[in-house]
Amino acid sequence: MTDARRARYVALFAAEARSLLTSARRALSRWQEDPAQSDSAEEIFRALHTIKGMAASLEFNVAADLAHATETTLSDVRRGEQAATTPWLHEFEVALDRIAAECESAILEAGGEADANAALPSRPSRIVRVDVERLDALLGNLGSLVTARQELERRAAADTFSPIARAALQMSRRLDALQDRILDVRLAPLSEVFERIPPMVRDLGRSLGKDVTVDVTGDRLEVDRAILDQLAEPLLHLMRNAVDHGIELPDVRREAGKRPGGRITVSARQDGDAVIIEITDDGRGIDREVVARRARALGILAEDAVLSDDGLLSVLERPGFSTAAQVTDVSGRGVGLDVVVARMRDVGAALSLTTILGRGSVFSLKLPTRLGIVRALVTGIGEERYVMPLTHVIELVAWERDLVGQQDGRAVLFVRGDALPIVDLRRLLQYRGGDPPTRRPAVVFEANGQRVALLADAVHGQIEAVVQPIDRPAGLARWITGATVLDDGRPALLMDLASVV
Amino acid sequence: MAHRILICDDAIFMRTMIADILTGAGYEVAGEAGSGLQAVERYKALKPDLVTMDIVMPDMGGIDAVKAIIALDPAARILMCSAMGQQQLVVEAIQSGAKDFVVKPFQPARVLEAVQRALGG
Numbered sequence: 001m002t003d004a005r006r007a008r009y010v011a012l013f014a015a016e017a018r019s020l021l022t023s024a025r026r027a028l029s030r031w032q033e034d035p036a037q038s039d040s041a042e043e044i045f046r047a048l049h050t051i052k053g054m055a056a057s058l059e060f061n062v063a064a065d066l067a068h069a070t071e072t073t074l075s076d077v078r079r080g081e082q083a084a085t086t087p088w089l090h091e092f093e094v095a096l097d098r099i100a101a102e103c104e105s106a107i108l109e110a111g112g113e114a115d116a117n118a119a120l121p122s123r124p125s126r127i128v129r130v131d132v133e134r135l136d137a138l139l140g141n142l143g144s145l146v147t148a149r150q151e152l153e154r155r156a157a158a159d160t161f162s163p164i165a166r167a168a169l170q171m172s173r174r175l176d177a178l179q180d181r182i183l184d185v186r187l188a189p190l191s192e193v194f195e196r197i198p199p200m201v202r203d204l205g206r207s208l209g210k211d212v213t214v215d216v217t218g219d220r221l222e223v224d225r226a227i228l229d230q231l232a233e234p235l236l237h238l239m240r241n242a243v244d245h246g247i248e249l250p251d252v253r254r255e256a257g258k259r260p261g262g263r264i265t266v267s268a269r270q271d272g273d274a275v276i277i278e279i280t281d282d283g284r285g286i287d288r289e290v291v292a293r294r295a296r297a298l299g300i301l302a303e304d305a306v307l308s309d310d311g312l313l314s315v316l317e318r319p320g321f322s323t324a325a326q327v328t329d330v331s332g333r334g335v336g337l338d339v340v341v342a343r344m345r346d347v348g349a350a351l352s353l354t355t356i357l358g359r360g361s362v363f364s365l366k367l368p369t370r371l372g373i374v375r376a377l378v379t380g381i382g383e384e385r386y387v388m389p390l391t392h393v394i395e396l397v398a399w400e401r402d403l404v405g406q407q408d409g410r411a412v413l414f415v416r417g418d419a420l421p422i423v424d425l426r427r428l429l430q431y432r433g434g435d436p437p438t439r440r441p442a443v444v445f446e447a448n449g450q451r452v453a454l455l456a457d458a459v460h461g462q463i464e465a466v467v468q469p470i471d472r473p474a475g476l477a478r479w480i481t482g483a484t485v486l487d488d489g490r491p492a493l494l495m496d497l498a499s500v501v
Numbered sequence: 502m503a504h505r506i507l508i509c510d511d512a513i514f515m516r517t518m519i520a521d522i523l524t525g526a527g528y529e530v531a532g533e534a535g536s537g538l539q540a541v542e543r544y545k546a547l548k549p550d551l552v553t554m555d556i557v558m559p560d561m562g563g564i565d566a567v568k569a570i571i572a573l574d575p576a577a578r579i580l581m582c583s584a585m586g587q588q589q590l591v592v593e594a595i596q597s598g599a600k601d602f603v604v605k606p607f608q609p610a611r612v613l614e615a616v617q618r619a620l621g622g
Contacts, residue, residue, distance in 0.1 A: 046557055280560055359569075
C-alpha cells in the first residue's frame with residue numbers, strides 16, 4: 001500500500017469511525033433510558049461491526065480486537081443470554097470509551113489528524129445576500145450574450161484564420177467560463193430543504209403513533225436556487241408518503257419480525273452534473289398486486305400484464321390514481337405521486353422506484369444541478385412571446401391560402417403532399433386580444449411520432465434560452481414547462497411541444 | 502471490455518478500499534451502495550457483471566439483498582464480503598445464490614482471485 005493511499009484510508013477511517021462512535025453513544029443513551037427496546041442495540045452492533053472491519057483492514061489490531069470483544073458481549077444480550085442491566089450498560093459505556101480512545105491513538109500513530117470536531121474555529125463569513133430576482137436578471141443577460149455569441153461565431157466561420165475569428169474564439173471561451181460562474185452563484189445547499197425533514201417526520205410519526213427515525217446525508221451538495229425551490233414540496237410529499245404509507249405501526253412491524261421503530265434515510269450524492277437523492281424506508285413496500293388490480297379495473301393495464309418497478313411507477317403517477325388504501329388525511333386524497341412526478345419533470349428530473357413487499361421502498365430522484373440552456377424558437381401571439389425548444393421543430397412554413405384545407409372535418413396544412421393537423425396557438429392559449437394577422441406562419445414539429453403544424457401570429461427568430469422552472473398555479477396548461485428571459489429583458493413562457501399533441 | 506462491478510458496503514472506507522483493489526486490477530466500478538435496499542436498486546439500474554456484498558448493513562442486510570437480486574436476476578453473480586464471526590450468515594448467503602465469499606480484512610490477492618472465479622463461473 002502506498003503512503004498516499006494509506007493516508008487517505010486513515011482519513012476515511014477517522015471520519016467514519018468517529019461518526020459511528022458518536023451515533024453508538026447516542027443510541028446507548030437512548031437504550032439506558034429504555035432498556036426494554038432493542039433498536040439501539042442493533043444500531044450499536046452495526047457500528048461496532050463496521051469499526052472492527054475497518055480497523056482490521058488498517059491493521060489497527062488493538063482497536064479491532066476491542067471492537068470484536070465488545071461486539072461479542074453485545075451479541076450475548078441480543079440473543080437474550082445476558083440481560084441489559086444497569087451495571088452491564090454502564091460497563092458497556094466504558095467499553096465504547098475505550099474503543100474510541102484506542103481508535104484515536106491509532107489514527108494519530110498512523111499520521112492522521114486529531115479529532116478537531118468541537119474545536120473548529122469559526123471563520124468570519126464573507127457572504128453577500130442577493131435577491132434572487134437580480135440573479136434571474138443576470139441570467140437574462142447571459143442568454144442574450146450567448147445568442148450574440150452564436151451570431152459572431154457564424155460570421156467568423158467565413159474566415160477561420162482572420163483576427164476576428166481568433167478574437168471570437170477567445171470571447172467564446174471566456175463566455176463559457178462566465179456562464180459557469182453565473183450558474184455557480186445561483187447554487188444553494190440541499191440542507192435548506194433537508195433540514196425541514198427531521199422535524200416533519202418526527203411530528204408526523206408521533207401523530208400517527210409510529211416510531212420513525214430519519215437519517216439525512218449529503219445535504220451539503222448544491223443545486224440551482226430555482227431547482228431547489230421546486231424540489232421542496234415534492235420531496236416533503238415523498239417523505240410524508242414514506243411515514244404514512246411506508247412505515248408500519250410498531251405492533252405490525254413486530255409481528256413481521258422487524259424492529260418496532262421504522263427508519264427512513266434521505267441521501268444525496270453527486271453523479272456527474274446531476275444530484276441523486278434517494279429516499280429509503282424500511283416499511284411495508286408497495287403491494288403491486290393491489291395496484292395492478294386497480295389498474296386493471298381502470299382499464300390501464302392489460303389483464304395478463306405484470307407490473308415491474310418501472311411499470312408500477314408509471315401507473316402510480318397517473319393523475320388521480322389512488323388505491324383505497326392510499327387515501328388518508330395525511331397524504332391527500334388521491335393527489336400524490338402524479339403531482340410529485342409532474343413537478344420533477346418540470347425541472348428536468350427523473351424519478352425511479354424500487355420496492356420490495358414487506359421490506360421497504362427506495363424512491364430515487366435524479367436532479368440536474370444547474371439550469372439548462374437550450375436553443376429555442378421565439379413565436380408570438382399579439383404582444384405575447386412563446387418560446388419552444390428547437391429539438392422538436394422540423395421547419396417553418398410561410399402562410400399560403402392554398403396550403404390550408406379540410407380533411408375528415410379537421411383543419412390541415414398541406415406540406416409537400418402531406419396533410420398535417422393544425423394546432424392554432426391562439427386557440428390553445430384561449431387568446432382573446434385582437435384579430436390574427438392575415439398571413440400566419442406555421443411551425444412544423446414532430447412529437448410522439450406525429451407531425452403537427454402549429455399556427456402562430458409571427459416568428460421572432462432563435463435564441464439561446466436559459467430555462468428556469470416556474471411555480472405552477474393550479475390550472476396552468478401542462479405544456480407550459482418553464483420560463484426564460486428574452487434578449488430585450490421580457491419574460492416568456494417555454495412550451496413543451498411534445499405535450500401539445 | 503472491463504467487467505463492471507457494483508460495491509455494496511455501509512462503510513465508505515470499505516467501499517473505497519474494495520474499489521481501489523478492483524480498479525487496480527483493471528475492473529470498472531459500476532457503482533456503490535450503502536444499504537441492502539440501495540444494492541437492489543443499483544443492481545436493477547446498473548446491471549453489473551458482479552456484486553460485492555457486505556452482510557451487516559442498515560435498512561436491509563446483505564443476505565436479504567442477495568435473495569432479492571437473485572429473484573430479479575437468477576444469473577446475478579454476487580461475492581459476499583464478511584467480517585470475522587459471520588460464518589453462519591455466509592453459508593446462508595451461498596445457499597441463497599451468492600457465488601463465493603471473502604473475509605475482512607481484505608487481502609487484495611484473495612479478493613481478486615475470488616472476483617475472477619465468480620466472473621468465470
